[in-house]
Amino acid sequence: MRLLSSLAAAVLPVLVASANPSADVYLFPKPSTEIASDVPSIPKEVARHVFLQRTSRQRYGSDLRDLPSSIDSETAITHIARFGKSPAPLFASQQQQDASQLVVILEGATLEQSRRLQRDIGNNAAFAISDPPSATANNNLLSLFRSMGIASPRQCDLASAINPLNSDCWTGSSSVVKYDLQKTPETLDALLSNLDRLNNLVSEGLLEVLLLVLPESSRNSKTNHWSATAAAELRCRRDTEAVLSDAGIFKTDIPKVAAGKPASTAPKQRIPKCFPSLNSCRNQTNSCSGHGECVDKYAVGGGSGNNSVSAADSDSPARCFVCQCRASEVERPADARTKGRRTVHWGGAMCQKEDVSVQFWLLAGFTIVMIGVVSGAISLLYSVGEEKLPGVIGAGVSRSKEKRVIIGGA
Known part of the structure; x- marks a missing residue:
């Protein structure tokens, strides 16, 4: 019996991990506004926009047209604003530079490696990706970053990648690196041994890091793209420098601009x-x-x-x-x-x-009916109060007086 219990305790975590192969994402520093104590789970399409928003050289903007209809746009905006790049201070000087942005992708992580990483970091993941795609999708995502001039063309070791002053691994204010823990398991040791140096850079405001840990079970996923379609990644390569604005961020009826006209x-x-x-x-x-x-x-x-x-x-x-x-x-x-x-x-x-017409007519109809019921009740009470008393009461009193007079005369 004890043998069966020990086997069940050893096999159960593996079965749970294989049934729910979610990817953990750690942020350095962690988001200051915590909505809930549990780790939120977001789709891969929204997570891709978070990656692009953090690593964009300018203010990243997207109309989110590549999101499937099953994802609410307002929820996606909330996730991007919460886990994206920290906004610049309102009264910051022009000479003050933003912190460098680093995205580290670790694919092929086993359950033991994921637990060790969470234990040594000491913090829970900022969010989880519910449907991580395959290794092919990760390569396509890295190619997208290379076409944007963000990902380094050469493979850098992790100790050099977390140094924003290293010109061999950094071509600007942002960088993206990817490692396979099955091919180079020593990368995890290098990350954990450089946690103090990484935290120092983060605390000084020089660096912000997003760490994506992809499980080994997601390597053979049937999804080969981080976006809903492959065309969305090609469109993102053309529109990587779109400016974010409150007026036209998610509007779909933007007029076409004539050639040569601002x-x-x-x-x-x-x-x-x-x-x-x-x-x-x-x-x-x-x-x-x-x-x-x-x-x-x-x-x-x-x-x-x-x-x-x-x-x-x-x-x-x-x-x-x-x-x-x-x-x-x-x-x-x-x-x-x-x-x-x-x-x-x-x-x-x-x-x-x-379309909120159904909700409007339900509310309007209920309001009209309630106004009619209250008005009718008030009118009924007023009409009852204005009626005169019946004459039966007065007639009965006069008859009794007349009868006593006749008896007295006799």
Whole structure:
């Protein structure tokens, strides 16, 4: 019996780790605002935006169009703002430089190595990646950083990589390095032996580090990209220097800028009510903001057969294509009262607005009914109070007096 118990205790952690191969992410320094005591779990697409936001040479901005519809944009923004690069002080001088950003990727970590790392670091992971992709995806991510001029073209040892003054491993204010713990297990020893030096650089404000620990079980994952599609990584290579702004960070109806004209003076284009072709509808609405599809407005059956439209018919000028919005299920925010998923309905010419008409009419109808009930109750009470007393009471009193008079006369 004891033998079976010991075997179960030894095998159970391995089975749990293989069933839930999440990747741990450590931050130096840790985020100052802690929302919950447990480690939050975020999708790989959102984690990829965190990596890009921390290592971008300028203020990184993205419209998050590469996120699947199952991920709530507000929740993604919250994660990026919490785990991304620390904002610069409001009254900082122009000569004051931001801390250098370092991303260390350790893939092929065993359960024992992960436990040892967590024990020696002394802090829990900042967040976990629920669906880490394969080793091929990690190589593609490193190639993306190389194309952005961030990742070092040569392999540096970890002791040199954590030194931002080392010109062999650093080409600017940010760097990305990747190590395979199965091929070079001594990398973990080098990291743990240089923790004091790393913490000193972090405490002095010279360095900020993101440590990604990928489990060995994720090496053979079927997912070969950190983004939803491979095209998103190619688009990110073209838009790596996008400026983040409150006005246009996640808007999908941004007008196209004419050649040779600055974006600030470009006139805003109105969304047409009807697109002449299927391709123009998809291109100008970004496939209905990812919340619907372009259909023929006057097709038989309300456009239900638009998927069978040929390329020649789709560009026919006699057609009228519009966006047909569809509902999508998104995850609720981590700090929401109710957990799980919620259904979001979309509206607008490009399906870019959340449709809250049902909630509005429920609230408006309930308010109107309650006002009617209260007004009717007050009116009923007022009408009852204004009625005169019946004459039966007075008639009974007068009859008794008349009867006593007659008896006395007799």
